[in-house]
Amino acid sequence: xxERFPEIDWYCDRCNAYLNVxxxxxxxxxxxxxxxxxxxxxxxxxxxxxxxxxxxxxxx
Ligand SMILES: [Zn+2]
Numbered sequence: 545x546x547e548r549f550p551e552i553d554w555y556c557d558r559c560n561a562y563l564n565v566x567x568x569x570x571x572x573x574x575x576x577x578x579x580x581x582x583x584x585x586x587x588x589x590x591x592x593x594x595x596x597x598x599x600x601x602x603x604x
Pocket of ligand 1: 581
């Protein structure tokens with residue numbers, strides 16, 4: 545099964561951990577619970593940003 549979002553790097557919204565390498569991570573999950581802090585991150589196209597600056601701008 546291929547990834548839904550190839551080449552997308554996922555980071556925890558709370559602790560900024562790199563989610564792609566967490567045990568069991570799979571972008572077919574719609575919600576991924578960060579193994580570092582337990583934050584439930586939404587894994588969807590709406591959460592993909594061009595860059596970190598773009599991400600910050602959306603939060604304001
Ligand atoms: Zn986290």
